[in-house]
Each structure stands twice: as C-alpha cells, then as structure tokens.
Amino acid sequence: MEENGERNSRNGSFKLGVKDVKIHTVVELSSVDTQNLLVEEDREKKKKPFTKRKSLSQREMKCLVAICDTLLPSIKDHSVVVDESVANFYQTSASMAGTPQLIATLISEKLQHPNTWLLRLTLWLLSTWFGTLILCGISSFSLKFPFFHSFSQLSLQKRQQIMLSWSLSYFNLLRMFFRSVKLLTLLLFFTQLDEAQNNPSWSAIGYSGPDPQFKAQLMNNDNDDYAEEIIGPLNKGIVHLNNPPNIIADTLRKFGFHASFTTRKPKVSYNLSYPSLVIKCDAVVVGSGSGGGVVAGVLAKAGYKVLVLEKGNYSARNNLSLLEGPTLDQMYLSNGFLSTEDMSVLLLAGSTVGGGSAINWSACIKTPKHVCKEWCGRYELELFESELYEEAMNVVCEKMGVQCEIEEEGFNNEILRKGCQEMGYPVSNIPRNAPKDHYCGWCCLGCKDGKKKGTSETWLVDLVKSGNGAILTSCEAIQVLHKRKKGSDRKIASGVSFAIEYKGTKEICVVESKVTIVACGALSTPSLLKRSGLRNENIGRYLHLHPTTMAWGYFPDSPSAELWPEKDKKSYEGGIMTAMSTVVADFEKSGYGAVIQTPALHPGMFSVLMPWTSGLDIKDRMRKYSRTAHVFALARDQGSGIVNSPNSISYQMNDVDKENLKKGIEKVLRILAAAGAEEIGTHHNKGRRLNVKQVSYNEFEKFVQEESSRPLTDISTPLCSAHQMGSCRMGSNPKESVVNQIGETWEVEGLFLADTSVFPTALGVNPMVTVQAIAYCTAQSVLQVLRRKRTW
Incomplete structure (x- = not known):
C-alpha cells in the first residue's frame, strides 16, 4: 500500500x-x-x-x-x-x-x-x-x-x-x-x-455529497470578482511555515513585525538559547477560535502588534470541499478520531483557523441568567453579573449578526418542532450567527459562503484589516516562555516557542511578547501549560463535556403535506440548529438538566452512531439515512473528567447526569413519535426499534420506558460531545482554579487564558457566545496591561 x-x-x-x-x-x-x-x-x-x-x-x-x-x-x-x-x-x-x-x-x-x-x-x-x-x-x-x-x-x-x-x-x-x-x-x-x-x-x-449549489457555483463562476469573493477575507494575513526561516522573517517584516533570522553555526543545534527565528510583538495569541480570535481582533484594532499561532490550516472558502472525510481530516482535532480513553464519549473539536466557530452548528445562546448567578455567587466571580459582561455579550452577538428568524426549516428541526407542539412541550427558535435564509446542512464542514459569522469572518478580519496582525498556520506552540520577575517570587510571561521543519530539520523559533494569551481549547490548553512548567494542580481537572445521547425516527413520507410541500427533504439539509426544547432543562430550579436539540449527521457519523446487529441490518439502516431524523438530549453535566493530553482524556458522569439524559431521551422518543415517525429507536447496541404505526399505546409506553431507562454506565450506548469546558477553570483563589476573573493565570503574570477551559462549570447550552464574551472581557484586561508596558 x-x-x-x-x-x-x-x-x-x-x-x-x-x-x-x-x-x-x-x-x-x-x-x-x-x-x-x-x-x-x-x-x-x-x-x-x-x-x-x-x-x-x-x-x-x-x-x-x-x-x-x-x-x-x-x-x-x-x-x-x-x-x-x-x-x-x-x-x-x-x-x-x-x-x-x-x-x-x-x-x-x-x-x-x-x-x-x-x-x-x-x-x-x-x-x-x-x-x-x-x-x-x-x-x-x-x-x-x-x-x-x-x-x-x-x-x-x-x-x-x-x-x-x-x-x-x-x-x-x-x-x-x-x-x-x-x-x-x-x-x-x-x-x-x-x-x-x-x-x-x-x-x-440518498446522499448528495457536497452541497450541489456549492459545486455548481464553483464550476460556473470563474470570473475574477467571484473568485476574490470566495477566497475569503484572511488570505492576506496568513503566513505559511513551509518556507525557510529567512523567508518567514522577511514576510513578517512586511507585516510590521520585528523578526530576526540566525544562520546555523556548524555543529550547533537550534534551541531556546540559540533560536533560528526571533519575532517580537505586543501580544502572541495561541489559537484562533472563539476565544483567541476575539482577543486578537480587539488588541489589533486597538493598535497593538498581534501574532496568532494556529495549529490548524486556513480553509478558505474556495478550498472547502464540504466532504465529510477530508474535512474531518483537515479541520478537526486528531482528524476527527477523538474519544475518551475508554471510548465512552466520542469528541468533536475544531482544529483550523477559526477553531470550533468554523465548523460548529451556528447556535448563539447568551449565558443563561441562572448560570451567571451561580458563577457570581458560588464561585465569587463578580464579572458575570457586571455591566461589562452584559455589554460583552451584546457586542459579540452584534459582531456575529445573531438573529432568531428562519425562512425555511430543515428536516430534523421541523420534526423536533412539530413533535414538541403535538406533545405540548416548550419549543423556541435558536439564535444563530447566520441570516434567516441560511439553509445549509454543511456548516459542520465549513461555511461555503461566509454567511456563518465565525471568528474567521469577524474578529480575525479585524486583525488582518488593521494591518497590525498576522496568523501563522500549521504552527503548534511548544511551550509558553516565562522568567522570574525582578524583585518578586512570581514569574512573568515572555512569549512562546514553536518549531518549524525545513528540509527535514526541525528548528526552534521564539516569539517575544509583552503579554501571552493561550486559547487552544479545553482539550489542548492544559497540555501546553503543563509543558511550560506550570504546577497548578487544577490544570486539566474539572473537564465538562455536555454529554449527549440521541434517538432516531424514520419518516418514509412527510408527516404533513401542508408543512412540507417538498416530500423529499433530506436529513442532512437545512439549518443544523434552529429549534430547541427546554422541557427537561430545569433552568428555574437546580439549573442542571438537559436541553433537546438536533445534530448534523452526514453518512460517516450517522453510520458510527447507529446500532450494528448484522451486516445486512446496518445496510438496511443506511438505506433509510436520508429520511431518518435525529434528536438529542444534551446534559449540563456535574460529573467531570481529567485532560492528561488532547488524546488522553478520562471522564465520568455522575448519577444526576445520567438521570437527566434518561429523562431527555424519553422526551425525544415521544417527540419523534408525535411528529409522525414510522419507526423509532435509540443508539443502544441491542438495536431495538419500534414500528409506531403497528403497536398499541401500552406497547409504545413499554418501549419508551425500557429504552429511556437503560444504564449509561458503559459504552453500549454511544455518547457524544461537541463542547469541552472547564479544564483550566476561573475562580477566586489558586487552590480551586487556574485563572482569576480577568483571565490571568495565578502562577504567571502576563499569561492569560481565553477559551472554554476557563468556564467554572458546564454551561448547559451552546457555548459560543459565552466564550466570546469572556474573551472580550479578558481582552479589555490585556489592553490595560499593554498600556502600562513600554514599547519595544
């Protein structure tokens, strides 16, 4: 081979x-x-x-x-x-x-x-x-x-x-x-x-592959104006590391950075004492997602020189394939093959310019009030009930163009909405960072037209247009650099080291900065901090995953011709998330429960989640793919895990989490049946299913109770997570947290964290607005630090 x-x-x-x-x-x-x-x-x-x-x-x-x-x-x-x-x-x-x-x-x-x-x-x-x-x-x-x-x-x-x-x-x-x-x-x-x-x-x-409209546009539009439009707004700010260090240094100088290249001496290896490339800037940001992208944009727009280091590549609009396999490979952490150590939870996390915001499902829900109250009261973080935080949420929502209207709803969400209405369950529109006519089921594979406003279409555009920043792609930070502060026992951040490989030789490079912002995500940030010598025992602990479990319903025909004039709507088409139910969310009491939403499942992920009982059975199930709706319950988990490395993750739900998911899956099965499903089932390995049209009420009730009461203590029912939070949490003292409420680490002055790792607890809803709002507040604190620093 x-x-x-x-x-x-x-x-x-x-x-x-x-x-x-x-x-x-x-x-x-x-x-x-x-x-x-x-x-x-x-x-x-x-x-x-x-x-x-x-x-x-x-x-x-x-x-x-x-x-x-x-x-x-x-x-x-x-x-x-x-x-x-x-x-x-x-x-x-x-x-x-x-x-x-x-x-x-x-x-x-x-x-x-x-x-x-x-x-x-x-x-x-x-x-x-x-x-x-x-x-x-x-x-x-x-x-x-x-x-x-x-x-x-x-x-x-x-x-x-x-x-x-x-x-x-x-x-x-x-x-x-x-x-x-x-x-x-x-x-x-x-x-x-x-x-x-x-x-x-x-x-x-019954799967089309990439969006047919996107393929047609690429084939039929080759004029210069259109080509410029689909390239995307960040190309001029991208610095590729597949060149020799002296060329990289020349490129960075054109961006206004102070960059020096050192010629290798005979028999001398590059190291931190003798780096091949030294770059000086006001701020270095590690990670370009919903946290790092916000901080980078705010600082650059304020006039400071900002260098962003991004482990992934930049997938410009014209480079998107909208193909599931290549996209998992190119835009997801660990090529999409990521799970907890015991395989109990499958994990999805972005690893590309824009991070998770480039491949997420558009949901933009503000931090719930009961969460702000808990973080302010129990964790003594006044930030979350402050005017600054409220302002931050409004600013980031305006930046992303968040709105709630929908022109046309896709297959899964119409099933969820119809089932909730039939059952009398609460159901509401999900705010999205996309316009009301954004009918696209491929957003988990990148945004084909830039209408979904992730950081690569918003804050990072500010970085590039300001003329004060650049983005180094395929650049994985080795460690945060720090030194002893004069006259103090405390350390102070001095930059970041990374490696480049040219002609088979790996060379150490150094970014010297006044402040350092780490925003690698809840799975990667702990590892970078540990590699950098930080000793806080909370690093990597208290990981929350928002575990989800799903049920499915097969709809060979449209439940309502009036609702669906087009009979052949497909499960993978339409806005991924437009409807949500809080029927078991328990927002008003404990604040811990489960919300009910819909996923994006293209054939690969669909096949992985569906039960396998035989080769014939899985092929029969796949034949129904395009008309099989999925709805999931997402728990705000109190259980937690530990991140040893991005690929070594342990996690354990507690009993309350399991009960909340069971309550959620019971409601999901009822929703699917009420929406008119012919067959319903869960993802448990036994592969049981029920033909709703052919059974009595008692048989239906027995099935729902049995499937929703199955234990979630093993991996017989696959759980999934697209949200990872809390592995370097924010708090009021270093014994229980990693950063203070301005996002600065307790151990190293001038080292800030700006991603979901700082969440004090699980959030309970989609985290994009919350992480951007926290990052915006952290950026204001960084600005104050930079104003006190002398220039280079």
Missing part, C-alpha cells in the same frame, strides 16, 4: 486524505529542555511494542479484513433492490472498497488514542487460534480438524455472532474493541472517495 493511503479497488480508486499529525507527549520542561520535545515522539514509540512497527503484519491485516467484512459483508440476491446503485451497495463489502487498507494506515501511522496499542494487540491475538479462543470462546471451536481456528477462518455467521456478543459484553475491553473497529470501518467506508470525489454508496442511501 502506498504511503498516502491510496489504493485501487474493485469499486475504483479510493483515497482518504488523512494528514500526518505530530504526536507530542505531555511533559513538563524547563526552557533549556525544549529541544527534547522534538524527539519525544520517538521515545514514546519505543515504549509500546505493538505501535513500533510502521505497518500491520500480514497476520494482523488478514484479521482486519475479516473484521471489516463482518461489519460490512457482501450481500447478494437481496430482496430490496430498486436500481443498480442499491444492488452494488449491498454487494460491496468493506474489503472490495479497500477500506481495510485505509484503516491499516490509520492504525499504524495516524491514530493517537492512548489505547491504540491494545487495538494492535487484539488484532494479533485474533490472528492466532489461541487468541481467538480466549476472545471468542467456544465459537472458535469446530468438530473438524484443526478444531480451533483463528478469527479469519470462521464463517461469516459465526463472526457476526461473536462481534454482536462483543458489543454487549460484560468486559469493557471487548466493548471498546468493538466500538473502535466499528467506528473505523463504517466511518471510512462511507467517507472514502474515488477519483471523481464520489462514494458509490451515496446514491444508494
């Missing part, structure tokens, strides 16, 4: 653009040890024997092929065949599409999950008869010689029975293994592309 993961298959030449991701172990370093971080990846590989090899062995590969073809087998002579595309879909197995080879590349070279070595070990065990006996039991035994068989030698029927038993096993490791191989197989199968940027299964499941 080629290094880029390409492979010819019976269905064409498929490819998945999985980028190389540098893995840095979380270690605490003094400034003189920074160079050691660059070789930490090699050290880590030596610790795990099953991750040391670059590629899977032939035995492991044979086992992986058998597993993939168990999940997605070739099914011939299926009765439900309406055209050639459907017939091909059922007849195509995972191996016929080349999916196992793509998975092998991911496992051996890309995956960063701390238990990847266990995945390799399990594959190896299943490639042997004794390992298969241990993991599969008596099912691997036969009466014919050689009596005991490896997994790949078993019949398809036996393999499917074994995998189904793993999905429901009492042993957590077996459930984890099932979840892992299911996720990899289904996600890659339904997102991989042929040379025409198409997937043959899409036609069979």
